[in-house]
Amino acid sequence: MTTDCLNCPLRQRPVFEPMKGNELDFMRKFKTGELEINAGTTLMLEGTNSPQLYTALKGMGLRYKTLKSGERQVINFVLPGDFIGLQAGVMQEMQHSVEATTDMKLCVFDRKNLWRLFRDCPERAYDLTWLAAVEEHLLGENLAILGHMNGLRRIASAFVRLHDRGAALGLAHNGRMPLPYKQQDLADALGLSLVHTNKTLRHLRKGGAVRWMNGQLEVLDYDLLCGIAGLDPGRRAILRPLI
Amino acid sequence: MTTDCLNCPLRQRPVFEPMKGNELDFMRKFKTGELEINAGTTLMLEGTNSPQLYTALKGMGLRYKTLKSGERQVINFVLPGDFIGLQAGVMQEMQHSVEATTDMKLCVFDRKNLWRLFRDCPERAYDLTWLAAVEEHLLGENLAILGHMNGLRRIASAFVRLHDRGAALGLAHNGRMPLPYKQQDLADALGLSLVHTNKTLRHLRKGGAVRWMNGQLEVLDYDLLCGIAGLDPGRRAILRPLI
DNA sequence: AACACGCATTAAGATATGACATAGCAGAGG
């Protein structure tokens, strides 16, 4: 049986804004089911228009663009709570692909009903826009990272930010969290070559800041890592809506 | 006197979606005035929360983030038709600053009324989300450019995309359009040093692809430029909403 | 066992880019 939004375990997390009664009612109708997919499945394909929209409940994935040269730019990492398919919903088609890197469980919505969301539940429409604005913010940060940081700092900040996201979701304990990606994924996200990524990872490991092996991230020295990344260790996760 | 939305000269442009009667009525109430600012004015400041939202009508500007190191990442170039302040509207505060590089004229909206837009005019709310999704798409493209292209290709693609935007707005004639930015602005947008940008511009000029001097962009050989940028010359501007 | 395969790792040479130094050039202002 699928989970009732009422008891959604994800929504209990303090990072997510509480939902008002009418919003909850709407979501229970809006949600059409759940989807479980295997690691490696392509959930959305760049240039196509999915009839479904999703919210990730469990597992992790990747958003990426494939360039003409065949190279890949990873746009972002998909963690539980992320909404998938906004572009397919409002624009004609997805501008990037989404792929599961672990088995995933997703909440399924029907694209056809998206307009109903705007018409009947402006609170949820507002939240959707909110999510889009946050995504824009995150991409802006990524841009600044690619534009101005060297490999070491890029990787350090990626780890800090992933760790913070994981911690907010309750995935991290004592600086350890699952991070089921390949070095190539990280390289493609940060615009580095695989080789250079590998060397820099070793450097960080030797320096005692962070270790990432077998899909496990271990932040050994958070402050040191933030120092390398040039980030303020005191940042706090923003309260955000869950759709 | 301020322009009535009814006669908005910008909206006549074929890039912008036509507006339904009720939307137009709403916009006429939503618009609270017009603002004229001088070149160099900072319209929005990162970390603050503007009580106003804007749509650029005339002139050009820049969105940028200032990094802790004092460096600057230009997120995007602001052209007429761009909506400014979505983050201030839905999130607590702006995540980037916006500055005018020429004198600008802007349509002014009141942030307080944004919720009314969602409640009373779902069509407009939908369009707002649409804009956010497009912005996300553009940033994704920028990310791919920074991540995978060398200086030459970065600059070439920036010019192609700016030219296309300008052409859609009727700013470009025979490959010429005003582009009132400094080399430093372009460098900060593309994550290149000023010097390298300068050298690469010369290279492009010598190669006969494009010339950019005195705030004027001249695309001499569009196909060549697209070739360098690795872009398909046949791309078409997407029809988009104007807010 | 033997092998192929995906992934992490390491090495060595090539190159794109940044840092620094310096000069020219135009406009603003006295």
Place this chain on the structure above:
DNA sequence: CCTCTGCTATGTCATATCTTAATGCGTGTT
């Protein structure tokens, strides 16, 4: 006319990063 300032232009040199290639190490398959 001179000076100051901001922008553009150019050369040299150092280095971060890429490319290519080769190796090892587990896992699953035949």
